[in-house]
Amino acid sequence: MAFNKQGFSIDLKTNENEIFIILKATGKLTHEDYLILIPKIDAALEGLEYPEIKALLDTTDMEGWTLRA
Secondary structure, X not given: OOOOOOEEEEEEEEEOOEEEEEEEXXXXXXXXXXXXXXXXXXXXXXXXXXXXXXXXXXXXXXXXXXXXX
């Protein structure tokens, strides 16, 4: 039995106006994956006037993306 996971896992950490985003991309990403991801990031930024964003993107398990992604 094969298990094929795809999409993003996200971890957001905030400290005043600083946000640290850790993203892990797995499998072949689609436009729908971004439709799930973007509102989570927008919610983390809400209310911050001048956010300082630091991000780490782990693509070691990513297999590519669809054209629309």
